[in-house]
Amino acid sequence: MTDDCMTEDWLLRAEEICMQCGGHCCDEAHPPISPEGHKRLLSLGVSPDVFESVGYLRLKVQEDGHCIMMKDGRCSIHRIKPETCRAGPFTFDVTGDQINVYLKHERICPVVGLLKTVPEAYRTQYDLAAQNIARLVAHLPPDELCEICRIDEPETDKVDEIPRLDA
Ligand code: SF4
Numbered sequence: 001m002t003d004d005c006m007t008e009d010w011l012l013r014a015e016e017i018c019m020q021c022g023g024h025c026c027d028e029a030h031p032p033i034s035p036e037g038h039k040r041l042l043s044l045g046v047s048p049d050v051f052e053s054v055g056y057l058r059l060k061v062q063e064d065g066h067c068i069m070m071k072d073g074r075c076s077i078h079r080i081k082p083e084t085c086r087a088g089p090f091t092f093d094v095t096g097d098q099i100n101v102y103l104k105h106e107r108i109c110p111v112v113g114l115l116k117t118v119p120e121a122y123r124t125q126y127d128l129a130a131q132n133i134a135r136l137v138a139h140l141p142p143d144e145l146c147e148i149c150r151i152d153e154p155e156t157d158k159v160d161e162i163p164r165l166d167a
């Protein structure tokens with residue numbers, strides 16, 4: 001099997017797992033949006049009505065609890081979705097100049113089982129997550145970052161520490 005086939009294989013398996021899951025990570029998701037991300041999403045045609053500020057800027061949810069950008073069971077802004085959506089199932093908090101990276105438990109995100117058994121899948125998704133998290137942290141105003149770091153992230157394990165780009 002070539003490397004390309006292997007890549008395709010785990011990506012297809014990941015897509016299948018996410019389809020079966022039905023986007024659990026988009027329920028009550030409220031991804032945080034940096035000022036730069038806000039400007040970018042608006043410039044790409046996203047409505048100003050989908051955002052709310054609760055000490056930091058984030059996407060709203062619909063009445064049924066799904067993220068406001070979820071349409072017909074899919075992310076309607078998949079290609080331009082916010083950093084924390086790209087980073088999943090990794091998440092983060094910040095201690096001083098250090099970003100702590102966490103991985104969700106398989107119980108709440110079934111694709112974690114695949115990441116733990118396919119090193120290439122883990123490495124690829126971890127790298128994407130670390131880049132997106134570091135960029136988001138660098139672009140968030142300090143008070144908004146503090147608010148976001150107060151959000152409890154149960155059922156996660158710390159897997160790494162990375163330096164802040166803005167430290
Ligand atoms: S990333 Fe995890 S929680 Fe989200 S849809 Fe895929 S399996 Fe479900």
Ligand code: SF4
Pocket residue numbers: 025026029030031059067068069070074075076077078081082085
């Ligand atoms: S922006 Fe898309 S991927 Fe992110 S929580 Fe909303 S629907 Fe899910």
